[in-house]
Amino acid sequence: METMIMLMNNSLPKNWVISCVGDIYKILESGSRPSGGVKAFSKGIPSIGAEHINNRGGFNFTHIRYVPDEFASTVRKGKIELEDILIVKDGATTGRVSFVNENFPYPSAILNEHVFKLKVNTEIINQKLLFYYLYSQEGQKMILSSFHGAAQGGINQQFIKSVFIPHPVSEKDQIALLTRIEALLYQLAEARRLHEKIVADTNRLMDAVLAEIYPTNEEQLPEGWRLLPLSEICTINPTRPRNLANSDEALTSFVPMAAVDDREGRITDLQARPFGEVKRGYTYFEENDVLFAKITPCMENGKAAIARGLINRFGFGSTEFHVLRSTNQILPEWIYYFIRRESFRQEAKTKFRGAVGQQRVPADFLETHLIPVPFPDNPEKSLAIQQQIITRVQTTSGEVAEAQIGNTKTGTLLSQMEQSILAQAFRGEL
Structure with missing residues (x-):
């Protein structure tokens, strides 16, 4: 010192x-x-x-x-x-x-x-x-x-x-220094306010795109589209195959809740654990299944992902996931982007069951929830339209992700600027 x-x-x-x-x-x-x-x-x-x-x-x-x-x-x-x-x-x-x-x-x-x-x-x-x-x-x-x-x-x-x-030393010089500090911090606060607005607008962009893609009432549906319960286009929480067998030492894909990034909506830390450690007491899923966090606050935060790159095409994960397995007439992405919408999560929140702090979305909410499907009676045409729309969504999603990375960097710089102003102030450099 x-x-x-x-x-x-x-x-x-x-x-x-x-x-x-x-x-x-x-x-x-x-x-x-x-x-x-x-x-x-x-x-x-x-x-x-x-x-x-x-x-x-x-x-x-x-x-x-x-x-x-x-x-x-x-x-x-x-x-x-x-x-x-x-x-x-x-x-x-x-x-x-x-x-x-x-x-x-x-x-x-x-x-x-x-x-x-x-x-x-x-x-x-x-x-x-x-x-x-x-x-x-x-x-x-x-x-x-x-x-x-x-x-x-x-x-x-x-x-x-x-x-x-x-x-x-002098009160006059102290007041002058204080005035300079506060003038610069005010300008920085304005920059922060504008930055926060840009962040909010960026985060809303995907929701706006998804709201356009997924109309939620009959009047808004394009010709040939229908609203169907999720249970008609996918299996909710499918059971584990009875004949599933593996040696206890065999490495098996495992997804804890923390491995799902709530902002990017993907598995960022796919783990491999011995089959014997995970074969009981965890949620079973397969390649291309959609994982949806059912517990608060993970659900509200947007934890959902498509399970891909699984060892032997199956895996286990947190018991706090619902699993949605699409039929061969529906792309997994069609379900994934639908449940990633903010409006879907807000509605799911109103259906919570359980004690405060341990509230969960029940499976029957998913089973009965209506999802728009293009030309459900013409699977080939439906899949083509789904793919066309999903490609557009993924392009927008990539652009939003890039913007969010830029926003994060800008936020970090703004925080550093505040401390830089104070450091210069007390070195007498303002």
């Missing part, structure tokens, strides 16, 4: 200094909760914990908890105020920081025991400028250098002695 401070000192711009947060803090405290916790309370004063501080320097109030008004009135420490810097003190997200600005939605709120609030002497350092430093990669390294413990590790109040911030 001393070597790092010396290096920082040697590269400081003119009229800059390095301050130890341990020397300039005024308040460093955490809050508390009533004995027995807060689950029993549905109203009162918001209790802010580590789960409410996100990794972007802000808040996530999706699952807010409360403490009774009477308890809050007796609390002396941990009351949230404007311009507080909040720091997660333990657990998996130790070191995350957020800043309480005028947009904080609660006029009165308190911290629980897992979060520090920090205030410093603003005659020495601007409070928000310090927040940006603590949010930066360098600031995070300094905070986490004091991390201790294993199972539920964290930081204690001594961590501030290990945090050193380089900054301009």
Whole structure:
């Protein structure tokens, strides 16, 4: 640490200094909760914990908890105020920081025991400028250098002695630096917003194409098409052949749920396991069968794939797959793209059965669900039309996949730019 401070000192711009947060803090405290916790309370004063501080320097109030008004009135420490810097003190997200600005939605709120609030002497350092430093990669390294413990590790109040911030001496120069940081971050936020819109539009493109291909009511059907139950064009969860035999040592294809990529809709990690390990207690399927995740949240996320490249043309996988085996008059892709539609998954979600967290799509939902089929009474013509349409869909799918890869790279660059701005700011290079 001393070597790092010396290096920082040697590269400081003119009229800059390095301050130890341990020397300039005024308040460093955490809050508390009533004995027995807060689950029993549905109203009162918001209790802010580590789960409410996100990794972007802000808040996530999706699952807010409360403490009774009477308890809050007796609390002396941990009351949230404007311009507080909040720091997660333990657990998996130790070191995350957020800043309480005028947009904080609660006029009165308190911290629980897992979060520090920090205030410093603003005659020495601007409070928000310090927040940006603590949010930066360098600031995070300094905070986490004091991390201790294993199972539920964290930081204690001594961590501030290990945090050193380089900054301009004068208040005027600090405000000027803060203004430059926020102007650049605003522009970056606008770029992020546009990027997120592009990502959303890209992700919707395939759904738009599939909605056009698969009309779901009689009025929209092209001439010669019919709506048929899935059970008429494929076997749902076909039984394993009674005469299936193999040596227990023979390698057999295996597909755990994690091996199916929910974005690409394909098996990305086809495994090979001894037949003796998988022959009982798993789902059986064959080459060209369509696998459809039936359990939440895998189903909603879009885990589905066509089983291909199987050893000896059969395999086993997670018990949380439904298997759809098409007849020789239907292409597997025709079923696969149909069940990959967002609207199909949303409808399947309404048919869930089972306890929360273990809900599943029942097989009878698949059996009775209607799918449009071109010219079902003319198999040769039907297959030709299916293939023509599938070829077009696959071309679009490839283009969407390329766009998604580009979107991912752009998102990574935008995230790196944020930290680059902060690094330059605290080197005096803005």
